[in-house]
Amino acid sequence: MKKNIKMFSVLISALLGITGCAATTRNLDPKDDMHYDASYDFSDKNKIVEDLVSPLLAAPVFPVTEKKPILIVYPVVNETSEHISTGGITDAIRMRLIQAGKFRFINEKQRENIQAETSYQDQGFVDPAMRVEKGRQLGADYILSGTLRSIKKEQPKQWRLNKKERIYYSLDITMTDLKTGEIVYADQAELAREASQPIIGW
Amino acid sequence: MMYCRYFILFFLFLFAGCASVPLNKARAQFYSGNLSGAEQALGECSAVPKRDRLLCYMEKGSILYYMKEYEQSTEVLLRASKFIRDEDLVSIKDQATSVMVNDKTATYKGEYSERLWVHTFLMMNFLMQYKYESALVEAKQALEEYGRHPEALEDDHFTRALIALCYENMNQPDDARIEYEKIAESTGEERISPAPIPEGKGELILFVSRGRIPEKISADVVVPPSIRISVPRYASSSAFSPVNVYADGRESDHSDFSVNLGDAAAKSLNKRAAQYLTRQALRAGSKEAIAREVGEESVIGEALARIFLFLLEEADTRSWETLPGDLTLVRIVLDAGVHDINVSSGYSNSVNLSGVDIPEGRRIYREVRF
Numbered sequence: 001m002k003k004n005i006k007m008f009s010v011l012i013s014a015l016l017g018i019t020g021c022a023a024t025t026r027n028l029d030p031k032d033d034m035h036y037d038a039s040y041d042f043s044d045k046n047k048i049v050e051d052l053v054s055p056l057l058a059a060p061v062f063p064v065t066e067k068k069p070i071l072i073v074y075p076v077v078n079e080t081s082e083h084i085s086t087g088g089i090t091d092a093i094r095m096r097l098i099q100a101g102k103f104r105f106i107n108e109k110q111r112e113n114i115q116a117e118t119s120y121q122d123q124g125f126v127d128p129a130m131r132v133e134k135g136r137q138l139g140a141d142y143i144l145s146g147t148l149r150s151i152k153k154e155q156p157k158q159w160r161l162n163k164k165e166r167i168y169y170s171l172d173i174t175m176t177d178l179k180t181g182e183i184v185y186a187d188q189a190e191l192a193r194e195a196s197q198p199i200i201g202w
Numbered sequence: 203m204m205y206c207r208y209f210i211l212f213f214l215f216l217f218a219g220c221a222s223v224p225l226n227k228a229r230a231q232f233y234s235g236n237l238s239g240a241e242q243a244l245g246e247c248s249a250v251p252k253r254d255r256l257l258c259y260m261e262k263g264s265i266l267y268y269m270k271e272y273e274q275s276t277e278v279l280l281r282a283s284k285f286i287r288d289e290d291l292v293s294i295k296d297q298a299t300s301v302m303v304n305d306k307t308a309t310y311k312g313e314y315s316e317r318l319w320v321h322t323f324l325m326m327n328f329l330m331q332y333k334y335e336s337a338l339v340e341a342k343q344a345l346e347e348y349g350r351h352p353e354a355l356e357d358d359h360f361t362r363a364l365i366a367l368c369y370e371n372m373n374q375p376d377d378a379r380i381e382y383e384k385i386a387e388s389t390g391e392e393r394i395s396p397a398p399i400p401e402g403k404g405e406l407i408l409f410v411s412r413g414r415i416p417e418k419i420s421a422d423v424v425v426p427p428s429i430r431i432s433v434p435r436y437a438s439s440s441a442f443s444p445v446n447v448y449a450d451g452r453e454s455d456h457s458d459f460s461v462n463l464g465d466a467a468a469k470s471l472n473k474r475a476a477q478y479l480t481r482q483a484l485r486a487g488s489k490e491a492i493a494r495e496v497g498e499e500s501v502i503g504e505a506l507a508r509i510f511l512f513l514l515e516e517a518d519t520r521s522w523e524t525l526p527g528d529l530t531l532v533r534i535v536l537d538a539g540v541h542d543i544n545v546s547s548g549y550s551n552s553v554n555l556s557g558v559d560i561p562e563g564r565r566i567y568r569e570v571r572f
Contacts (some may be wrong), residue, residue, distance in 0.1 A: 009255055011351060055524070077335060077372075078335045078336075078338075078339065079335075079338065079372070080339065080342070081278070081339060081342035081343050081345075081346065083339050152346070154346075162326045165327060197291075197294055198291065199291055200291060200293075200294065201291045201293055201294070202293065202296055
């Protein structure tokens with residue numbers, strides 16, 4: 001009997017152990033602020049984009065008129081020390097501005113495809129009445145460009161159980177008037193974070 | 203009690219570090235000229251035991267680079283970089299086994315110089331793919347390594363010049379100038395200022411790899427009765443003659459920046475000597491204690507235990523072995539147009555690069571291996 005109880009206890013413990021190690025998945029709200037470490041993550045992207053777009057939409061440089069300014073958005077340049085896909089920031093800024101309906105946009109990313117498609121239409125396969133007329137594309141009034149930068153500082157070497165690092169991120173955006181080359185609008189969103197991780201582990 | 207002591211000895215035997223077969227096979231294939239065989243021999247690095255996984259990533263990254271598979275090499279070396287970051291802690295398990303057995307049982311985290319060269323190869327990979335933003339990210343991570351171990355890495359002028367080049371590509375000449383100033387401080391030579399490419403010209407950048415890095419070997423000292431002190435050191439490195447470049451048959455003016463990887467790795471290893479010597483002393487003490495404990499029960503047992511523990515003592519001679527012995531960055535400003543380039547470097551054969559098209563105002567990258 002005693003032997004059986006022992007066996008049963010071992011079995012239960014093993015099952016409990018296995019259950020504890022089972023793979024799990026759960027959905028997260030992308031709007032929630034969540035960070036595993038000090039480095040850039042999707043929560044930062046949302047915050048930075050929000051901090052930049054709202055003031056831009058309210059800027060008096062671009063009053064609401066019938067003729068909406070035409071923008072071309074250039075990819076945000078990554079000057080940080082991390083491999084960050086800044087395409088996501090560029091797309092999010094463009095999407096928010098499009099949704100606000102205050103500007104018109106040129107699709108810079110699709111230029112090569114547009115050229116290829118119009119060339120194809122000119123090769124005689126497409127009904128002449130339906131061919132896209134060349135020389136009718138919009139010309140941009142402004143260039144929207146941005147640079148993401150970071151400054152990282154690690155805690156100096158000393159006797160300690162945790163090592164800390166601080167990272168400061170800034171995203172600068174500028175709007176340049178294509179006719180004059182003048183910078184008509186500039187803004188900056190910043191965030192700073194400190195994270196620590198243990199020096200000793202298993 | 204007796205069983206317990208033998209169990210400890212058996213445990214030590216189990217944990218003794220053995221050389222990873224795929225790594226040795228891949229290195230042999232690489233140096234016999236079968237690069238794709240070397241890459242295949244390594245297989246999936248995630249299947250390699252954790253203690254040697256970084257070596258697998260690094261070897262695979264450099265093999266793929268020399269196969270001109272820059273995208274794949276980048277992917278593997280980015281994993282190496284992440285592994286180094288994730289393992290940057292003092293592991294209780296590793297410390298315990300390395301103090302009881304030898305340093306080969308611990309997870310290999312790379313010499314300071316090897317950690318830097320992961321970023322160096324990543325920079326070269328990104329430049330070969332004309333991904334200037336990503337190259338600059340690696341340049342900044344390489345600068346962080348220089349910041350962590352300034353003395354150990356100060357002689358690597360190749361990586362510094364590569365960092366400067368990454369800044370120049372991103373139109374940041376001030377940051378490039380700082381790197382050139384650091385090279386000038388270290389060499390005592392004249393300072394170089396980054397200059398834009400003159401009108402009507404372009405620039406050819408060559409990454410020249412020569413020879414092979416010396417192996418890490420074991421230096422042994424025996425202290426009676428049976429204490430064996432085994433420490434790693436790099437075999438002596440070779441000297442390399444200057445790189446000569448001929449464009450369309452004429453010797454070209456160029457600037458170059460080199461690193462002797464053997465010398466830099468040896469310096470790097472010496473800088474962490476205190477770390478492995480401390481562990482060595484602790485290990486010698488614990489092994490002597492085990493032998494004496496066994497000796498209390500049986501003299502023959504003690505003799506056998508001493509032989510066994512003596513044989514267990516091995517220096518950690520693991521290293522990134524598919525690295526070249528020398529890396530030289532050559533920069534040549536040429537008229538825009540097509541050129542035939544010849545690179546020689548004290549070896550019997552020279553390397554010809556025919557029909558290299560240099561567009562005006564742009565930089566073109568080529569990798570050369572002797």
